[in-house]
Amino acid sequence: MIRKTNQIKTLEELPKSLPTVQITVPEKVYITLMEMRTRKYTLSVVEGDYVKIGQIIGERDGGYFTQPIFSTVSGTVGKVIKKFTYTGKKTECLEIINDFKEEYAERVLERTDEAISKLSKAEIIEIIKENGVKGLGGGGFPSYVKMDTDKPIDVIILNGVECEPYLTADYQAITKDAYQMFKGLEYVMQAMGTKRGIIGVKRTKHALLKALTEVKESDFKDLNCDIIPVSNYYPQGWEIELIKNTTGIKVKPGTLLSEYGIIEYNVTTAAAIYQAIKFNLPVLNRYFTVTGDAINNPCEMTVRVGTPIPHIVEAAGGYSIDGDKVMVLGGPMMGSNLMMDDAIVSITVSSLLLFKPQEYKEEPCVRCGSCVYSCPANLQPVQLMYAAKTKDGDAAKALNIQNCIECGLCSYVCTSKIHLTDFMRKAKKLVK
Amino acid sequence: MASKTGFLRKTSPYVREPKAKVEKMMYDVLIALIPVIIFTIYKYEFTAVWIILVSIVSMVGTEFLYYKLRKEPFTMKNGTALISALIYALIMPDVTPLWIVFIGGVFGMYFGKLVFGGMGANIFNVAGFARVFIVISFGAFLVYDVDTVAGATALGVVKANPFDMMILGDFNLWNMFTGVGEAGSIGELSGIAILLGGLYLAFRKSLDWRIPVSYIGTVLGLSTIAALIVGAEMTYPLFTILSGGILFGAIFMATDPITSPVTGPGRIYYGFGLGVITFFIRIFGALPEGVVFAILIMNMFVPALDYYKWANSKFTIKSTLVFSVVVLVTVGLLVVGVWQ
Numbered sequence: 001m002i003r004k005t006n007q008i009k010t011l012e013e014l015p016k017s018l019p020t021v022q023i024t025v026p027e028k029v030y031i032t033l034m035e036m037r038t039r040k041y042t043l044s045v046v047e048g049d050y051v052k053i054g055q056i057i058g059e060r061d062g063g064y065f066t067q068p069i070f071s072t073v074s075g076t077v078g079k080v081i082k083k084f085t086y087t088g089k090k091t092e093c094l095e096i097i098n099d100f101k102e103e104y105a106e107r108v109l110e111r112t113d114e115a116i117s118k119l120s121k122a123e124i125i126e127i128i129k130e131n132g133v134k135g136l137g138g139g140g141f142p143s144y145v146k147m148d149t150d151k152p153i154d155v156i157i158l159n160g161v162e163c164e165p166y167l168t169a170d171y172q173a174i175t176k177d178a179y180q181m182f183k184g185l186e187y188v189m190q191a192m193g194t195k196r197g198i199i200g201v202k203r204t205k206h207a208l209l210k211a212l213t214e215v216k217e218s219d220f221k222d223l224n225c226d227i228i229p230v231s232n233y234y235p236q237g238w239e240i241e242l243i244k245n246t247t248g249i250k251v252k253p254g255t256l257l258s259e260y261g262i263i264e265y266n267v268t269t270a271a272a273i274y275q276a277i278k279f280n281l282p283v284l285n286r287y288f289t290v291t292g293d294a295i296n297n298p299c300e301m302t303v304r305v306g307t308p309i310p311h312i313v314e315a316a317g318g319y320s321i322d323g324d325k326v327m328v329l330g331g332p333m334m335g336s337n338l339m340m341d342d343a344i345v346s347i348t349v350s351s352l353l354l355f356k357p358q359e360y361k362e363e364p365c366v367r368c369g370s371c372v373y374s375c376p377a378n379l380q381p382v383q384l385m386y387a388a389k390t391k392d393g394d395a396a397k398a399l400n401i402q403n404c405i406e407c408g409l410c411s412y413v414c415t416s417k418i419h420l421t422d423f424m425r426k427a428k429k430l431v432k
Numbered sequence: 433m434a435s436k437t438g439f440l441r442k443t444s445p446y447v448r449e450p451k452a453k454v455e456k457m458m459y460d461v462l463i464a465l466i467p468v469i470i471f472t473i474y475k476y477e478f479t480a481v482w483i484i485l486v487s488i489v490s491m492v493g494t495e496f497l498y499y500k501l502r503k504e505p506f507t508m509k510n511g512t513a514l515i516s517a518l519i520y521a522l523i524m525p526d527v528t529p530l531w532i533v534f535i536g537g538v539f540g541m542y543f544g545k546l547v548f549g550g551m552g553a554n555i556f557n558v559a560g561f562a563r564v565f566i567v568i569s570f571g572a573f574l575v576y577d578v579d580t581v582a583g584a585t586a587l588g589v590v591k592a593n594p595f596d597m598m599i600l601g602d603f604n605l606w607n608m609f610t611g612v613g614e615a616g617s618i619g620e621l622s623g624i625a626i627l628l629g630g631l632y633l634a635f636r637k638s639l640d641w642r643i644p645v646s647y648i649g650t651v652l653g654l655s656t657i658a659a660l661i662v663g664a665e666m667t668y669p670l671f672t673i674l675s676g677g678i679l680f681g682a683i684f685m686a687t688d689p690i691t692s693p694v695t696g697p698g699r700i701y702y703g704f705g706l707g708v709i710t711f712f713i714r715i716f717g718a719l720p721e722g723v724v725f726a727i728l729i730m731n732m733f734v735p736a737l738d739y740y741k742w743a744n745s746k747f748t749i750k751s752t753l754v755f756s757v758v759v760l761v762t763v764g765l766l767v768v769g770v771w772q
Contacts, residue, residue, distance in 0.1 A: 001451060001456075001457070001638070002457075002640045002689065005449060005452075009447075009449065009450060010447075322438070323438065324438050324440050325438060325439060325440070326439070326442050327439050328444075330444075332444075332446045332447045333445040333446075333447070334444050335444055335446070336444065337442050337443060337444070337446075338439060339440075339441050341439065357440050360448055363510065363551070364550070364552030364553065366454055366457070366552050366689050366690050367552070367689050367690055367692070368454075368457065368689040369640065369689065369693075369699075370452065372694050372695050373745075378744075378745045379745065380694060380743065380745055382694050383738065383740055387740070398741060406444070408444050408445030411445050411448065412448055412449050413449050413452055414448075414452060415452045415453060415454050415456075415457060416454050416552075417452075421443070421444065421445060
């Protein structure tokens with residue numbers, strides 16, 4: 001099909017809306033000790049110590065990414081164990097044995113609205129940093145860094161688009177926590193002295209538009225915030241696409257958003273900012289989606305950060321097939337593959353997908369150009385594939401491989417079923 | 433609950449567009465060729481049937497033997513060899529002896545496609561390559577028979593003076609569009625059958641409309657300019673695109689994705705180049721017809737159009753400027769050439 005494709009088809013046998021199931025907090029949670037670009041960690045607790053919910057138990061080290069580590073249950077500290085995480089690799093995790101008392105740490109408090117209105121920009125940034133709030137859309141980029149700028153910020157954009165198929169975490173979050181999102185937005189606008197806020201939601205998600213409008217009408221009449229419906233395509237959730245479609249500003253890939261006077265957060269990050277500022281609470285729970293054709297009961301749930309995957313699989317009725325399956329943390333286009341279910345849910349993970357394996361017969365490239373037409377970053381994946389095959393770093397660089405967001409569309413549309421996205425990753429390595 | 437085996441290693445994305453298939457694209461071309469083939473057989477009866485059969489046997493047979501002898505999996509299923517064979521048959525003059533069709537088919541398939549590495553690796557359009565090979569080797573056998581009912585081919589007659597309206601008047605544009613009562617290569621006669629196939633392919637997204645539109649548009653534009661300069665009738669541009677193989681070449685040969693550029697702008701330039709070369713061969717060259725040569729010549733420019741230092745997936749200000757200059761130079765050349 002020689003054309004631009006930006007709609008992702010989902011498996012027809014899966015239900016469009018998923019039931020919500022209750023999932024218990026597991027007996028043991030595992031807190032990742034290294035996330036994103038942190039390479040070191042220090043622990044302030046030892047095995048046998050008693051910890052409470054929201055208590056700081058250590059610090060992940062790594063420049064800008066330095067962040068405290070929190071316990072998400074109350075209980076006894078166990079050993080440091082290696083578990084698979086969203087990176088697809090084994091990472092050191094701290095085991096915490098839950099005592100089910102759900103006791104909150106002393107640092108958790110409640111700030112009054114009056115106290116919050118007096119907070120300065122530096123104080124708000126400090127609170128967000130102290131509570132380890134980071135990009136919950138999947139990026140995991142520390143949220144305070146975006147605010148830590150001297151440039152004037154004209155608009156704060158909340159991203160509620162969630163463009164990958166199957167994922168419903170943001171959908172659940174908006175229907176349930178819209179108030180927190182508006183509050184979080186209000187706090188960030190207060191800190192940055194920004195006059196305008198935008199929430200971008202897919203045009204097709206009427207329930208979300210309704211939920212947001214209702215909350216705005218009842219509680220946030222004075223807040224200058226537009227709820228902007230955007231069209232339904234992939235990758236609409238990419239910040240560059242969302243900013244273009246809500247404000248008309250064309251951001252050049254590789255530049256900082258603050259240069260355009262923009263800060264962009266995921267909607268769930270805004271809710272986390274509210275939790276941090278109002279209650280000094282880090283992110284404890286995540287709205288979660290379990291789906292795919294290799295799981296018995298595709299469903300939605302609220303999962304405690306650090307929950308082991310087998311616990312979630314059990315709550316979703318177990319695997320539906322015995323044979324080989326494909327396990328994905330994250331979305332079907334950009335998620336990471338796990339080769340073992342000995343894995344845990346870390347803070348940025350919002351879904352677990354289990355698919356029956358699908359083999360695609362690869363044919364030689366017929367140069368149909370679908371990948372070139374479909375690439376949202378205006379790259380030429382087919383040419384980059386030749387560059388990767390011939391290890392031609394100069395060509396890869398000239399073809400702007402660094403702008404590739406690995407959205408997966410080139411592999412998705414390929415008429416010859418060539419795994420182009422893999423070649424894009426190889427080409428990226430040539431340039432580094 | 434935890435199981436240590438049974439999880440496959442994959443990399444994102446984990447889903448694929450189910451409808452995107454090479455085979456589907458190729459079968460669409462076969463379907464689109466049906467009206468042309470029906471018309472050809474209606475017009476030339478068994479002559480056409482034999483040419484088509486010999487062409488299929490020679491081309492598909494060559495590919496089959498090649499893969500059998502090399503003990504490699506045979507790729508007949510995707511239909512590319514069959515498409516090449518049908519197109520090759522349809523651009524034959526009706527008087528071509530069958531043994532020449534056979535030799536051309538074998539040679540074209542082997543040296544035009546298989547030596548390059550088979551499907552996807554060939555540089556030249558296979559059918560066009562085979563056709564040019566037999567024109568050069570056996571040209572004397574391919575003279576269009578002027579004694580048939582229809583008379584001489586439109587282009588053969590006007591070659592002496594491309595703008596002689598006395599002669600042009602002899603050709604009825606409607607007949608040229610429908611293909612009834614004109615002479616030429618067996619599959620190139622009926623504009624209506626070819627356009628039908630083209631519309632089907634465009635509707636199914638199995639061809640890129642950019643190439644035929646820019647190709648035919650370029651020929652229309654250049655012939656209009658030429659007609660204005662020499663003061664010919666304004667039916668001349670229509671005569672140009674309906675005569676010879678422009679429609680067939682633009683829709684079925686130039687759009688072969690394997691031998692055309694991969695970017696949208698590249699395809700526009702490619703179609704423009706095809707139009708310029710075709711038209712210039714017709715009015716300045718020694719041959720009455722230039723479509724197949726134009727396609728082979730532009731095939732050679734595809735790597736240049738795709739070269740990473742300047743190829744871009746979108747039009748840029750710079751590329752638009754360069755292209756505008758090229759268009760102006762082309763028009764200048766045309767004006768100088770026909771101004772007498």
